[in-house]
Amino acid sequence: MEKWPIGVFASVDAGLGVHLDVVQELGIPTIQVHAPHKQSRTPEAAQDFLDRCNAAGIQITCVFGGFDGESYADIPTTKKTVGLVPLETRAARVEEMKEISDFARLLGCHTVALHIGFVPEDRNSEDYKALVTETQHLLDYVKVNSQVLNLETGQESADHLLDFISDVSRDNLKINFDPANMILYGTGDPIAALQRVGHLVASVHCKDATWAPEGKRGIDWGAEVPLGDGDVGMATYLRTLKDIEYTGPLTIEREIPEDREQQKADIGKAVDLLDELKELIG
Numbered sequence: 001m002e003k004w005p006i007g008v009f010a011s012v013d014a015g016l017g018v019h020l021d022v023v024q025e026l027g028i029p030t031i032q033v034h035a036p037h038k039q040s041r042t043p044e045a046a047q048d049f050l051d052r053c054n055a056a057g058i059q060i061t062c063v064f065g066g067f068d069g070e071s072y073a074d075i076p077t078t079k080k081t082v083g084l085v086p087l088e089t090r091a092a093r094v095e096e097m098k099e100i101s102d103f104a105r106l107l108g109c110h111t112v113a114l115h116i117g118f119v120p121e122d123r124n125s126e127d128y129k130a131l132v133t134e135t136q137h138l139l140d141y142v143k144v145n146s147q148v149l150n151l152e153t154g155q156e157s158a159d160h161l162l163d164f165i166s167d168v169s170r171d172n173l174k175i176n177f178d179p180a181n182m183i184l185y186g187t188g189d190p191i192a193a194l195q196r197v198g199h200l201v202a203s204v205h206c207k208d209a210t211w212a213p214e215g216k217r218g219i220d221w222g223a224e225v226p227l228g229d230g231d232v233g234m235a236t237y238l239r240t241l242k243d244i245e246y247t248g249p250l251t252i253e254r255e256i257p258e259d260r261e262q263q264k265a266d267i268g269k270a271v272d273l274l275d276e277l278k279e280l281i282g
Contacts (some may be wrong), residue, residue, distance in 0.1 A: 004241075004278050005030050006271055007061060007251035009205070012036035012049055015066055016255045020049075022264050024056045026271060030249045032062040032113070032203070035100040046106035061249050062150065062176070062203055063104035065097045065114040075185065075221065078155070083117025084134060087127065094138050101142045111203065112142055113150035113176045119164050132167050139170040148172040150203050154181025158193035165200065174202035178253070179232045180209035180224060186217030190232055191240055198244030206274060207253045208232050224255055227270035234273060238281045250274050 007030035011017035015034025023031055031053070036045065053060055069089060071081045084090050084097075097114060104112050116135070120128040142149050149172060153161065165173055175197055179190035187193075194201070208230030212222045228234055238250075252270045256263045 001030075001059070001248075003247045004238075004274075004282055005059075005249050006274055007031055007249035008267055009034070009064075009251060009253040012045070013040050015064070016257045017253075018260075018263060018267065020052055020056070020058070022260075022267070023058060026264070026268055028252075028271065029057060030059045030061050030251070032064060032249075032251050033060055033107075034064050034066060035103060038096070038099070041099060041103040043106055046103055050107050060107050060109045061251070062111040062113050063100060063107065063109050064152075065100045065112060067093050067096060075219065079118045082155075083115045084138075085117030085119065085131060087130075090131070090134055094134050097138055098141050101145050101147060104147065105145045110147050111150060112147055113152060113203065115152050115155065118155045119160060121160070123163060123167065132164070135168050135173070136170060139168065139173055143170075143172050148174050148202060150174045150176035152176045152181065152205075153178050153193065153197070154185045154187060157188050158196040162197060162200075175200045176203045176205065177201045178205040178207055179237055180205070180207035180222075180230065180253075183209040183211050183231055184222040184224065186212060186219070186222065191236055194237070194240050194244065198240075198246070201244060201246055203248055204241065204246065204251060205253045206234070206237075206250050206270065207255075208234070226254070226266040227252065228273045235277055235281065238274075238277045242281060250278075 006028050008028045009017040010031040011034045013036045017034050071077045101112050182188050182190040208227045209222045209224045210230050212220045254263050254266045
């Protein structure tokens with residue numbers, strides 16, 4: 001794989017990603033894909049999707065898990081509903097992630113990922129310790145499938161994420177770095193965070209956002225915007241990726257599935273911006 005191939009977040013039948021025809025139209029060579037609904041996670045569906053990707057010259061680099069009942073309506077709702085953190089759904093979601101790992105194996109993909117949720121702050125609490133144990137069990141399972149698990153950034157500070165990864169203590173636990181999420185959740189400057197966690201970054205998103213007003217950060221959402229229009233600073237972002245020696249895909253994520261045409265247009269502009277920056281920095 002060449003350095004910094006362009007990617008996009010795509011979907012089979014679930015999630016916020018673009019459909020494969022859009023990936024083909026834009027000539028994008030790699031995708032992260034949102035895992036399909038349970039009824040579509042079959043060997044036949046995997047082979048069909050893989051055949052379509054192979055025919056189009058598209059490489060699947062990561063399969064993302066997501067779960068029924070998750071809501072990003074606001075930050076408090078996100079804390080209650082997202083990832084493996086909510087206790088009432090944790091065991092079932094760990095089992096579903098194992099199924100997603102199996103589906104990724106059918107696709108020949110060696111990376112799975114998810115938002116784990118808002119990791120409890122108290123490392124000595126029983127809830128935190130139980131989350132560590134469940135995450136270890138999941139990582140041991142995906143390792144049998146020759147896979148790594150990437151945690152997407154945003155819901156924790158860089159230091160708390162590093163603490164959690166250290167406590168889990170599995171060599172196949174890595175990071176999917178999303179700079180916009182740091183801004184959207186108000187959890188820290190994305191460039192400083194990337195410098196802090198860079199040694200564990202195995203995949204990235206190229207997404208942009210603007211901060212919530214002063215006094216509202218971490219309470220209210222920031223706003224996702226087209227790549228280059230926000231507060232991340234994409235040139236600085238790519239320079240920092242170069243500094244940490246990250247050479248993998250630059251996967252564009254634009255979360256406006258309700259407006260497919262605008263989503264496609266914004267992704268097209270993002271491709272142009274990243275191509276320019278790759279020429280300048282790479």
